Amino acid sequence: MSGIRKGRPEAAVAGQDPGARWRLGLREAQWGLAVLALVIGAGAGLGSIAFRWLIKVFTGLFTGHVDYAGAGHAANPHVAWLGPYFVLLAPVLGGLLYGPLVDRFAKEARGHGVPEVMLAVAQRGGRINPNVSVVKALASALTIGSGGSVGREGPIVQIGSALGSTLGRIVKVTEGRMKLLVACGAAGGIAATFNAPLAGVFFAMELILRDFAIEAFGAVVLSSVAASVIGRAAFGDVAFLNLPAFHVEHVAQYGLFALLGIAAGGVGISFTRILYWIEDACDWAWRGPEWLRPAVGGLLLGVLLLLLPQMYGVGYPVLENAAEGKYAAAFLLLLLAGKILATSLTIGIGGSGGVFAPSLFMGAMLGAAYGLGMQSLLPGTAGAVGAYALVGMGAVFAGASRAPITAVVILFELTGEYSIILPLMLAIVTATLTSRLLSRDTIYTLKLRRRGIDLEGPAAGAVLGTQQVGEVMEQAPPAIPVDAELLSVATDLSLSAHGVLPVADKNGSYVGMITARAVAEALADEPGSSGSGALAGDLVEQPVSLTPVEPLAVALHALIAHSGTGLPVLDPEGTSLVGWLTHQSALRALHSVRGTAALKPATA
Incomplete structure (x- = not known):
């Protein structure tokens, strides 16, 4: 041995x-x-x-x-x-x-x-x-x-x-x-x-x-x-961008910053749409080998750079000049349009690089031009142009990426300007909301969706997630009356395999859920043994509800995030309980998928 x-x-x-x-x-x-x-x-x-x-x-x-x-x-x-x-x-x-x-x-x-x-x-x-x-x-x-x-x-x-x-x-x-x-x-x-x-x-x-x-x-x-x-x-330990100090000089400026956020959200979505439109145009026009595409397309980019050399590379010096008020409003808008075109063309011809810095550039041009306009309309209220340029930087990035927390933090760290944090947050939130109203996707997710990839959906070839909730849900457990006493509810929950039960009103309509944890806490906190008259309706919770036609891939995200053992499935009107989705019922879908695959005839 x-x-x-x-x-x-x-x-x-x-x-x-x-x-x-x-x-x-x-x-x-x-x-x-x-x-x-x-x-x-x-x-x-x-x-x-x-x-x-x-x-x-x-x-x-x-x-x-x-x-x-x-x-x-x-x-x-x-x-x-x-x-x-x-x-x-x-x-x-x-x-x-x-x-x-x-x-x-x-x-x-x-x-x-x-x-x-x-x-x-x-x-x-x-x-x-x-x-x-x-x-x-x-x-x-x-x-x-x-x-x-x-x-x-x-x-x-x-x-x-x-x-x-x-x-x-x-x-x-x-x-x-x-x-x-x-x-x-x-x-x-x-x-x-x-x-x-x-x-x-x-x-x-x-x-x-x-x-x-x-x-x-x-x-x-x-x-x-x-x-x-x-x-x-x-x-070195210095701010990435060297900008002068700004501050809010008049409370009315907050309204102006909110309007800037709306405009920035529109610019962010416009940048996204133009970027992929130009990429589609380049795909349609190019018929040669992919390795040669950047060189041939570089001729077009070169012409643009000859007309607007400020578009060369990342462009941080130009961004800083705009924030310091060194350009006229018309030229700022020209630089904004030029950056959208130059960035879209660079990526469309096969270049490699990010869209974060270009979105900052666009935001600075938009904000500075907006600030100059406000100074002309409201000379005693508008304040410094640079403040609008700084806020516009974060707002356009938020409108394109829909990442408001990152936008606030990164603009603060890039500039070291805490004094502008409140208008920055306001503009970023309004830009994000505007972006969400105008488009389902961000500048990042749209690239994937155009390739048929949904980050919220199942991966290509996945055996779980392609079904609808109605295909895999199980029968809902009996509902608890809204006026049931807690001791009665505790008994029902102790006999249930779910640890959570639906609650219905006197007409039988779904009103929410009640969990074993909530009932146990209520009984433990009360001096009496019956919960001092508390009823099931007092402890009703409103978790995420699903519908039978909802894709299982989307429903799984809600199910995993939920602390309970299942989620209710409601009718389209959201009033009647028609089923119950649990982790086990979702996994049972694998058997039907495998069974279907086994029945398919082999192909040569």
Whole structure:
């Protein structure tokens, strides 16, 4: 006998092998999650340093300037004989470099990146191609450096997320923890690149995870802190944008800021629609190989840059000039329209870069123009133009992304301006509400929906979630009368398998639910043994209700979020209880799916 046992549990192996015990801890223990979050944050911080360095190098090579957006029609000293016309060639040369790179090694690096990360978390278990980190960094830096009018947040989110996914694969973590590590990478990238640790946290929670669980929050914070420490060591502890101090001078300005929020919501939706319309037009017009598309399309981008050199790259110098009131209103509106066109064209021809910075740019142009207009109409009330520019930045981003918490926090951290926080919050909320009224999707989710992907729905090929609630619901338990005494209700609940029962009025109409927990708390809090006359109607709760025609994929989100063991299914009028959806009844749908699949004839 060799003494080697086959099939030993991993926990037993871990108890004898320190290395295996360490790997198991990384996969399952809380300290392991903390270690992985710190490592990913540090990696995202280093990645952001490398990424910003690449942008600086490529911008210098293509333009001879640190940031050409603020240089006017200056010539490139490397090819001075071309004068300002070198911008016609810069996007073409850049496209010849990053086009084949993306097409050959990581096609998902094309575009603005965040939707791909959202999809990976929602439906692919957090799995991201490990090649994305390197390819996205190079492609996006080449795009921005050669004149592409896109931002840095999309690339750094995808870079950090790919790092988190790759580390999760190496350690072999569970799917739930893999998704969390992807979010940690996104948070670290945002935190280090923009010196905005809080914004990194809320970006990851609100847009990537779309969840605010305590465990997730702690891990994302650790990653963001680690990345911020590294980022500040490299870039310094200063606000990302250098803007003058603003404050509200008159209470009537709050009404003006609210109106600005409505306009910003409309601009955010317009940007979204134009972006994908131009992308469709580029898809329709292009018939050649995909690797050549950025170079050929770069000719159009070059013409636009020759007319408006302020559109070159990210454009932060132009944004700061607008906030300081250095442009006329008509020119501000021209820059707004130009940025929408330039960003849409950059992404449409196959460029790689984010839409966050462009939305800030658009918001600053809109806000500054709006502020100048208000100064003309209400000279004694409007206040500083820069305040409207700053508020407009956050409002347009909120209108496009529909992430109000992230918008508030990131604008505060980017500028260091707390004095403007109240009008900023007001405008962002009105922009978000306006956006929601005008469109179902955001600038991120619309890209996926156009490909037939619904983040709220089942993944392609999923065996659960494609049915309707009416197909899988079970019979509802008997309803409790609204005037039933608590002791009677307690008896019924003790005999029920659900721990929660529906409540009906005297006419038999559904009025809500009552839980065993609520009844037990009421009986424990009262000095008497009968609840001192309390009735079932006093403890009625109103959980989310479902309808028979609702997709099961959507209903499952509500069922998982609900603390009870089931949810009521009501008729379309919402008055009569027609069924009951539980976790077990949902899982029973698997049997019917498998049975149907087994009955299908095999095809050759």
